[in-house]
Amino acid sequence: xxxxxxxxxxxxxTIFHLHVKPENIADKIILVGDPGRVKMVSSNFEKIEFTxxxxxxxxxxxxxxxxxxxxVSTGIGTDNIDIVINELDALANIDFTTRxxxxxxxxxxxxxxxxxxxLQPDLPLNSFVITxxxxxxxGLLNFYANRETVCDLEFETEFKKFVNWNPNFPNPxxxxxxxxxxxxxxxxISFIQGVTISAPGFYGPQxxxxxxxxxxxxxxxxxxxxxxxGLKFTNYEMxxxxxxxxxxxxxxxxxxxxxxxxxxxxxxxxxxxxxxxxKLVKLVLNKLTx
Numbered sequence: 440x441x442x443x444x445x446x447x448x449x450x451x452x453t454i455f456h457l458h459v460k461p462e463n464i465a466d467k468i469i470l471v472g473d474p475g476r477v478k479m480v481s482s483n484f485e486k487i488e489f490t491x492x493x494x495x496x497x498x499x500x501x502x503x504x505x506x507x508x509x510x511v512s513t514g515i516g517t518d519n520i521d522i523v524i525n526e527l528d529a530l531a532n533i534d535f536t537t538r539x540x541x542x543x544x545x546x547x548x549x550x551x552x553x554x555x556x557x558l559q560p561d562l563p564l565n566s567f568v569i570t571x572x573x574x575x576x577x578g579l580l581n582f583y584a585n586r587e588t589v590c591d592l593e594f595e596t597e598f599k600k601f602v603n604w605n606p607n608f609p610n611p612x613x614x615x616x617x618x619x620x621x622x623x624x625x626x627x628i629s630f631i632q633g634v635t636i637s638a639p640g641f642y643g644p645q646x647x648x649x650x651x652x653x654x655x656x657x658x659x660x661x662x663x664x665x666x667x668x669g670l671k672f673t674n675y676e677m678x679x680x681x682x683x684x685x686x687x688x689x690x691x692x693x694x695x696x697x698x699x700x701x702x703x704x705x706x707x708x709x710x711x712x713x714x715x716x717x718k719l720v721k722l723v724l725n726k727l728t729x
Contacts, residue, residue, distance in 0.1 A: 441538045448535055454526045457511070458493040461530045465500050465509040467727060468527065470551040472678060474512040480552070480720050481510055496523065504728040517577040517637060517681035524549070524685040532689075547691045548620060551682055552723055554712065555635065555674040555697035556645070558663055560704045562631065565715045567722070568673050569624060570635035570695040571616050574598070575680025577639040578609025580688075589687035590614055594667055602661045605654060609639070614683035617692035624694065624726050633673025635695065636662070637680035645675050646703070663704060674699060696723060 447455035454460075469480055474497040481487060484501035491498045495514030500507065513523045531545040555568065562568070572591065580586045591613040598604070598611065613634075624630060638644035643651060646659040662672050679695040686693035698719050701708040709715070 441533065441540075443538075446529055446533065446538065452535065453491070454530055456493065456522050457496050457498060457526050457530075458491045459489075459498050459530065461535065463489045463491065463498065463500055463509075464527060464530050465507040466531075466545065467506065467508050467548045468550070469508060469510040469723065469727070470523070470549055470678075470682065471510065471512050472515055472553055474514070476552070476716070477510050477512050479717065480724070483721060483724055484508070495519070503724050506728040508724075508727070513678060515641075516677050517575065517579045517639065520678050520681035520685070521579060524682060524689070524691075528685075528689045528691065544690055547686075548617075548727075549682055549686055549691060549693040550620065550723060550727055551679060551693070551695040551697075552716075552719060553676055553678065553695065553697045554700045554716070555676040557674050557699040557702040558636070558659070558672045558704065559633075560702070562673055562699055562702060564699055564702060564707055564709045565712070566699050567630045567719055568635070568697050568699060569616065569621070569630045569632045570679050570683070570697070571621070571632040572634045572670060573614050573616075573637060573679040573683040573695065574634055574672070575612045575614075575637045575684065576609065576644060577637055577680060578611070579681045580612045580614070580684035581610055583685075583688060585688065586612060586684065589684060594670075597667050598665060601665050602655075602658060607654070612680065612684060614680065614687055616683065616694050617686070620692050620694040623729065624696070629722060630696065631673065634670050635679050635697070636672060636675050638675055638677055641677070659703065675703065
């Protein structure tokens with residue numbers, strides 16, 4: 440039995456942070472960072488059956504193309520992803536009455552829609568990038584047993600050698616996209632595929648300087664130059680590594696698609712990206728329900 444201190448259930452039967460019950464969640468779940476983006480996604484639904492909100496976590500479940508979908512905001516960072524993925528998995532695979540793991544595992548599909556910064560000079564603004572491999576600078580997955588079973592250890596080793604990885608930094612980890620979900624989105628036209636770095640911050644961890652100097656000022660240049668088995672780093676964001684890693688360990692499918700709203704190499708940016716995000720949302724909804 441899972442103790443109350445480990446899995447906290449609110450008095451109304453909802454899970455601690457998300458404030459939803461098991462029946463409120465669909466098997467296909469769109470993840471967004473911004474709570475306001477939940478409405479952008481759910482405004483396309485033909486019918487909405489449930490909405491809940493607590494802190495940065497907003498959940499709406501409804502129907503699109505006659506398929507049941509949920510959209511959940513995670514807030515920013517892999518620490519929030521640790522909460523969201525574990526609680527969504529608990530909603531699917533824990534019996535809240537007996538506080539035991541269900542005998543039959545339910546597989547969830549997570550598709551993250553987000554924004555990111557490009558790391559290659561030839562990556563255009565407003566392009567859509569599928570994270571074929573997520574690379575975590577955050578270190579979160581290292582707190583879980585057996586993380587090496589779901590990670591690309593060779594990629595990790597080669598990267599650390601190439602950049603002479605600072606031992607004061609968290610140990611990075613690499614996790615591949617779900618092949619099952621990738622098959623739904625890989626149309627050869629709409630998306631670029633690459634390696635996405637999930638950073639544990641927006642400023643220093645992504646190489647930005649305001650008043651504080653960087654411990655490794657040349658790291659972004661080395662990231663830009665690194666190649667391994669035909670893959671390059673394409674973009675920075677702050678959530679995908681934990682989504683991919685936790686999903687693999689828990690037996691779920693995960694895929695991230697981000698639009699490039701800034702290019703860190705060419706120093707270009709699109710501050711008015713709402714319209715391009717609407718286009719990406721509709722594209723994802725149609726691919727996910729086709």
